[in-house]
Amino acid sequence: MNQQVYPSMSIADPHPPFTDKLQQGAAAVALVGFLMLILSLTNKVEAGTLTWISLVFITMGTIVYGWRHYMPHPEGIKNNGVWFSTLTNRGLWGWLAGIVITFFYVCLYWYPHLLGLSSDGTDNWGLVAFFDPISMAIKGKPSSQWFVYGVLYTLAILIFGVKFILKYRHNRYQVLRTISVMFFQLCFAFMIPEILDGLNKPSMDLKNMWPLNYYFFFDWNLDKLVEGGNLGMFMLIWGIAMILIISPVLTYFYGKRWYCSWVCGCGGLAETAGDPFRHLSDKSLKAWKIERWLIHSVLVFAVIMTFLVLYTYITGQSQILFLNSYNVREWYGFLIGAAFSGVVGVGFYPLMGSRVWCRFGCPMAAILGLQQRFFSRFRITTNGGQCISCGNCSTYCEMGIDVRAYAQRGQNIVRASCVGCGICAAVCPRGVLRLENGSVDIKQRTSEVRNIHVPLNEVGIL
Numbered sequence: 001m002n003q004q005v006y007p008s009m010s011i012a013d014p015h016p017p018f019t020d021k022l023q024q025g026a027a028a029v030a031l032v033g034f035l036m037l038i039l040s041l042t043n044k045v046e047a048g049t050l051t052w053i054s055l056v057f058i059t060m061g062t063i064v065y066g067w068r069h070y071m072p073h074p075e076g077i078k079n080n081g082v083w084f085s086t087l088t089n090r091g092l093w094g095w096l097a098g099i100v101i102t103f104f105y106v107c108l109y110w111y112p113h114l115l116g117l118s119s120d121g122t123d124n125w126g127l128v129a130f131f132d133p134i135s136m137a138i139k140g141k142p143s144s145q146w147f148v149y150g151v152l153y154t155l156a157i158l159i160f161g162v163k164f165i166l167k168y169r170h171n172r173y174q175v176l177r178t179i180s181v182m183f184f185q186l187c188f189a190f191m192i193p194e195i196l197d198g199l200n201k202p203s204m205d206l207k208n209m210w211p212l213n214y215y216f217f218f219d220w221n222l223d224k225l226v227e228g229g230n231l232g233m234f235m236l237i238w239g240i241a242m243i244l245i246i247s248p249v250l251t252y253f254y255g256k257r258w259y260c261s262w263v264c265g266c267g268g269l270a271e272t273a274g275d276p277f278r279h280l281s282d283k284s285l286k287a288w289k290i291e292r293w294l295i296h297s298v299l300v301f302a303v304i305m306t307f308l309v310l311y312t313y314i315t316g317q318s319q320i321l322f323l324n325s326y327n328v329r330e331w332y333g334f335l336i337g338a339a340f341s342g343v344v345g346v347g348f349y350p351l352m353g354s355r356v357w358c359r360f361g362c363p364m365a366a367i368l369g370l371q372q373r374f375f376s377r378f379r380i381t382t383n384g385g386q387c388i389s390c391g392n393c394s395t396y397c398e399m400g401i402d403v404r405a406y407a408q409r410g411q412n413i414v415r416a417s418c419v420g421c422g423i424c425a426a427v428c429p430r431g432v433l434r435l436e437n438g439s440v441d442i443k444q445r446t447s448e449v450r451n452i453h454v455p456l457n458e459v460g461i462l
């Protein structure tokens with residue numbers, strides 16, 4: 001029996017649950033694996049067996065920790081203690097995690113030599129060289145900073161995906177969509193492109209479409225695909241078909257969730273590794289206003305940049321009025337492709353919630369959101385009479401939607417930003433919310449308020 005004495009006299013236990021010996025051991029193992037990665041930056045850890053040991057330690061340690069955390073307890077909502085842990089309440093550990101991740105992204109994009117990438121043709125060293133054995137095994141080439149990133153990104157989605165499944169094992173929708181993002185990240189985003197690269201074939205993440213894949217129409221990418229034989233042509237046609245046919249059709253039937261919560265790698269990381277931070281999203285009206293301005297501005301920027309790039313590709317002229325297409329695309333790559341989607345998008349998880357990029361910056365989410373808002377069957381229906389106004393749904397909506405406000409009025413939710421993660425429905429203790437793809441009343445989906453209002457003079461004591 002746990003003999004811990006609580007310093008508080010609160011009846012409702014305000015303390016996060018204590019970890020047992022097995023969890024502490026698992027955390028220590030994961031930490032050792034992580035420290036090996038850090039130490040590799042000093043060139044003190046030999047790549048080879050230790051590389052594999054490091055990744056196995058991180059994987060096993062984290063999964064055993066999660067298994068012990070969730071499995072001894074009954075299935076159901078488990079967000080115990082999120083506001084009491086300094087990692088998840090913007091406390092000391094949260095800030096430290098944010099700073100470390102942000103620093104890693106800054107190195108990745110602008111200072112890869114700090115991670116060990118050789119700039120003068122000599123051998124890599126440090127963290128980049130530490131991943132050589134994995135790179136050689138998969139594609140027969142030495143590692144690069146992007147290969148390191150790909151491995152760590154995929155590993156994070158897989159490990160925290162397992163943890164997520166354990167946590168939401170009572171909910172079939174959550175389990176299935178998590179398996180889906182794990183599959184698409186492992187196969188489509190990582191293994192297939194890396195293997196094709198190893199075979200010196202044109203490689204591409206087949207699910208990463210324009211405008212999220214903002215360089216799809218860049219001259220070097222178009223040339224690579226056009227000159228890449230049948231495979232290259234297939235990728236070119238596939239990429240265009242995704243934009244013009246596949247995505248609009250799927251969004252019409254299922255809303256943007258088919259992409260943002262089932263396929264996309266950014267969403268995959270947010271849903272799995274970012275899950276402990278989802279309650280940190282700002283639910284204020286001001287944030288909603290900023291979100292709409294920002295995300296649609298990025299979309300306009302992406303469209304203008306792509307138009308300029310294509311104009312240059314077709315005509316050979318890089319100057320249009322006062323805009324130079326090469327300068328514009330460089331600015332887009334720096335501001336949106338690197339600083340916003342990478343540094344802010346992931347580095348700020350512990351401070352602004354897990355979907356900072358998807359909510360405020362992703363031009364793909366902006367397009368899908370417009371479709372979802374005006375031309376999609378997807379909506380969240382609410383049974384207002386059952387709502388007890390507990391606010392769980394709003395708290396854990398990573399997109400900052402005040403779900404409770406809709407639920408209290410019995411009003412369907414059709415919001416451009418909703419990624420259909422279904423967490424609001426999963427955490428609702430009253431079963432008020434349902435994600436649906438209805439075929440009727442598409443135009444009137446949000447206007448109806450279904451609460452029963454009883455006039456005061458009809459209320460009496462029997």
Ligand code: SF4
Pocket residue numbers: 396397398399400401403413417418419420421422423424425
């Ligand atoms: S409203 Fe619900 S389904 Fe939509 S993003 Fe928020 S939590 Fe996810």
Ligand code: SF4
Pocket residue numbers: 386387388389390391392393394403404407408427428429430431432433
């Ligand atoms: S979680 Fe359910 S009961 Fe609680 S406020 Fe939201 S809709 Fe209402």
